[in-house]
Amino acid sequence: MGGIGINKFATNPVTDKLRSGQPAVGCWLSLCSPAAAESMAHIGWDWLLVDVEHSPVGFDTMVNCFRATQLGGAVPLARVPWNDTIWIQRTLDAGALGLVVPMINSPEEAKRAVSNMKYATKGLRSWGGSRVTPYIDGDYRTWTEDNLAIIVMIETVRAVEQAEAILSVDGISGCFIGPADLALSMEAKEIGPGTEHEAAIQEVLRAAKAVGTAAGKHCGSGAEVSMRIAQGFQFLALSSDAALMGKAARAEFNAVDFTGGGATSDTTGGKIYG
Ligand code: 3PY
Numbered sequence: 001m002g003g004i005g006i007n008k009f010a011t012n013p014v015t016d017k018l019r020s021g022q023p024a025v026g027c028w029l030s031l032c033s034p035a036a037a038e039s040m041a042h043i044g045w046d047w048l049l050v051d052v053e054h055s056p057v058g059f060d061t062m063v064n065c066f067r068a069t070q071l072g073g074a075v076p077l078a079r080v081p082w083n084d085t086i087w088i089q090r091t092l093d094a095g096a097l098g099l100v101v102p103m104i105n106s107p108e109e110a111k112r113a114v115s116n117m118k119y120a121t122k123g124l125r126s127w128g129g130s131r132v133t134p135y136i137d138g139d140y141r142t143w144t145e146d147n148l149a150i151i152v153m154i155e156t157v158r159a160v161e162q163a164e165a166i167l168s169v170d171g172i173s174g175c176f177i178g179p180a181d182l183a184l185s186m187e188a189k190e191i192g193p194g195t196e197h198e199a200a201i202q203e204v205l206r207a208a209k210a211v212g213t214a215a216g217k218h219c220g221s222g223a224e225v226s227m228r229i230a231q232g233f234q235f236l237a238l239s240s241d242a243a244l245m246g247k248a249a250r251a252e253f254n255a256v257d258f259t260g261g262g263a264t265s266d267t268t269g270g271k272i273y274g
């Protein structure tokens with residue numbers, strides 16, 4: 001018997017896209033709000049990611065963000081705070097279908113990330129099932145072997161230097177460049193075209209292509225996502241729910257003319273809620 005929300009994953013649509021060379025575009029959830037996740041999920045993102053590294057989200061709220069994401073038709077992912085066995089196990093058990101693991105600086109650390117996400121005999125993850133088990137078409141344990149998205153973050157000079165070795169590690173679905181931490185690590189005064197920062201980004205793309213894995217990056221705009229897709233990047237995050245809300249709110253607030261001498265007609269026809 002089917003029903004609303006009974007939507008089984010035969011495979012992971014994100015991992016499928018990365019393997020077949022297609023872009024998988026998503027957004028960061030930093031607002032710690034299942035209501036925001038629900039509103040975002042219907043837009044058409046491939047995935048939405050709860051940022052457990054840099055937001056104050058609690059575990060119960062994270063699970064509700066996963067639920068809202070799934071109900072809206074996107075794949076629920078999370079970024080864990082660190083490459084830590086316990087964080088990774090709990091977040092996967094809570095229902096993430098893939099994880100972004102920050103600050104991976106060597107092939108050894110990448111192997112550890114893969115191991116943290118795999119059951120014995122391939123890894124360290126302990127068996128206790130997962131909240132997402134009923135939504136998996138087949139056996140969750142075997143499903144995880146090929147389907148969990150395992151994305152390692154390249155966000156230091158050391159990681160860029162070792163990108164090819166890191167991305168050759170068996171089991172990795174792709175990498176994700178953190179441009180902010182990369183800039184800190186490089187002590188970059190400038191980012192953008194023609195800078196050393198951009199050269200490092202292109203080096204990671206080159207390394208990923210050389211070993212046949214997907215490259216990704218956190219982007220600031222739809223225009224940047226489009227540019228990175230054209231360059232060959234695949235796992236792309238467009239900003240965050242918090243930043244997008246702030247941007248839209250700021251634009252409308254700045255459009256208000258407080259002098260009383262502003263617009264005399266309204267293009268929305270008075271529609272408030274879109
Ligand atoms: C960074 O830019 O360092 C990030 O972690 C973005 O997600």
Ligand code: MG
Nearest residue numbers: 155178180181
């Ligand atoms: Mg970072």
